[in-house]
Amino acid sequence: MKKKLFFIMLLASVASFAFAQTPTAAELLARVDANEIFNTIEYDGEMIIEHQNRRFVKTFRGWGRGNADSFIEFTNPEDRGIRYLKTDGRLFVYSPDTERITLISGHMLRESMMGSDMSYEDTMDNASLASRYNPILLGPDILNGRPVWMLELNAKSRTESYPRRMLWIDQENGDLLRYELFALSGAKLKEYNLIRVEVIDGRRFPVEGEMRDLLRRGSRTTFIMRNVVLDRPIADSVFTQRNLRR
């Protein structure tokens, strides 16, 4: 009887410890948002697109400031000189063939970016997830052998591009290991899986991930970031249309 009582007490204490350790949904989401925050970033990028049994590798150099401003310039031979500028919530592209700057707006935002599994609109989200979604903690789970928290996000506004998201957050280090994006009807549209994280300046930073547009059969895009430099001042002139055209 004593043994039984001891076992029950042990279970209860473990359970209460575990309960005390369970973060709230809002805390988890704040952690995900915090992971994304940096003042500036510079990196060499690689985008590997696999679609219809073909493989395309695109390389680029990227600069970013917060979530609002970014500038990338493609360096692979086929796309050399194509530049994208995101600033003030607008996305511009410069094509060296036409020597023109085009504002990507309206229905063009739906288009795939450079043939990848990401749309232009996917690159336009600026505001934090916490400001746009109500989180619900669905509980613990195991993903690829790692304990994770499953978080469901439902859009606060009816105008959110993806009305629902599912997040898998590593319980130990807070990495966003996986997320899924859903349409208004509830159908899954895209999924992202984190492949590799690097510690940069004492911060865990995702440097390789894979995005799949589930409507494009057998398609996936792997994003790789190399030589990442965080929080080094970048001149304002980088995020200008003049820089696009230079």
Add this chain to the structure above:
Amino acid sequence: MTLFGIWELKKLALRNLTRHKVKTILTLAAIMVSVALYIVLNSWLGGMAIQSRRNIVNFEIGAAKLQTRLYFERKDEMPSYETFLDWEIFHEALYREGYVSAPRFVFSGTLFSQSGSAPILFHGINPAAEKEVLRYAQYVDFGRFVQDGNFEIALGTVAAERLRVGIPTRPLRLELEELIASVARSQAEADFIRSLYDITPSVRRGGDIFSTEERIVEGNERMILGRNASQADLDRYWNIIAASGRNDVRINAIIDIKAAPEMIRRHRWENELWPALRPEDRVLVAAAYVYEDFMDAYHLVEQDERQLNLILDAMIRAEYAGAIRHVNQLMDVVVVGVINSPAPLPNGNTAFIPLDVLQDRAGMMLEGGVTELIIRERGVPDSRLPGQSESSAVITAALELGLASMGRTLPDELAVFVWQDYMQDYLGYEALQTGAPQVVAGLLLFLSFLVISCTILLAILERTKEIGMMRALGMTDRQMIMLYMLEAGFLGFIGSVLGIILGCIINYPLVKYGIDFSAMGDLMDGGIGFRTTAIFRSMWNVPIIIGAGIAATLLSSFMAFLPTRRAVKKPITDSLRFE
């Protein structure tokens, strides 16, 4: 000159025509061919233009549309966020005044089938109302038309072939066998499907490009769905395919929603929004937002729904991107029918889906909104093109009258636009296509008049002595000119009559049977410029036929005037001495 005098000259002119029979016959032939060609070409192009216009009205647009003014201004972008509510009231008001109408929500998206994807123009429709205004629903080749309450679409035949849904009409043998392997649940079903097709060996040139030897590559034999397949067989075939899930497709679309931004950053306000606003809209927008120092941004303070709508319209006119939000949507639907109508638009990359399933979060979140109400006069025959009773002013007046009888008014933001307003590009094309060949035919006609002129000139040269003698005997210059003009006029008249007869003979089968261009339409993605895909029919354009004859006669006669006048100016003595 008296009529009697002209009558006497007529005899002389006719006798002159018989003096050089070969020359006369050749000139007559030139006029005849020119007139016949002009008549046939004009009737043919006129027939295509009329048929195209009928198809636009009966299969695409109706006579007019009720839309928001802002939608019409930006119609080329298909602004699906520009919707209006309470279409049922406008529908009822129009019906009371003798018009039928049908609501539509038009949006673009991508359709995914098991074998691929294609960009599609979707029309959310009310099937019953749609059938009252447009006729394409009668042309469902396979399956059936859509019904209310179901997530189902009727797809244009071009899109169906491209996405490999529904019944393939001309598959290669290998494609057919692949289809059978994926849909047939038994050997009996496999045999049944094979029995519906006839083999037409396709040919492929073998060897190098100069080789004329033709060979059939195994598996590429073209299979043609038998024309004698009964409706029951086709229905059974369709059901086999549907049961296999081959007709299950997904619509990926973006729901565009107008929403006034809660916050606009100062930089964006100053550089993007403010300069683009119309001066009269600036006051409105400025009153709705307040600048907050600590955020360095403008915040929305306006709450009034009507004011917010006006602000949104102003922002959209200014092409401010922040006023439109985009929500991803994915809908699972079933293809229940394939449309193959005489007009290219419903047959192309077009799909029709019941409007009622698009209303909520499972659809396009319309909540009663539609982008247009298509309108036609009630009971009007399909062959009649919209006239005065279907003009914008008359329909608007009728709508206002109908609304007034229901105690309502027509909102300012709505207006009636007629079909021509949407078809400026097509009408320009039509004018070019019908005008250019007619110019060529007209030039040909002109050439034949030059031939007449030459004939008369030669006749005058040959008869210079004779002219001198007749003038010496007392014939006046006017009589001489009239004589030769009559001679040329007779040439023109006889040639015209023969040309009209020939033109009518050629035109008759073109009017009665037409020419089937459907195969060419398939090759050219459902259309060949004119808005018709199947049989092109000519028409009887009586004023043109008679007018061509009269014009040819008068012009022929006129062409003799200048050479004859030149001849009669020569002194009589010179004419008599002419060798």
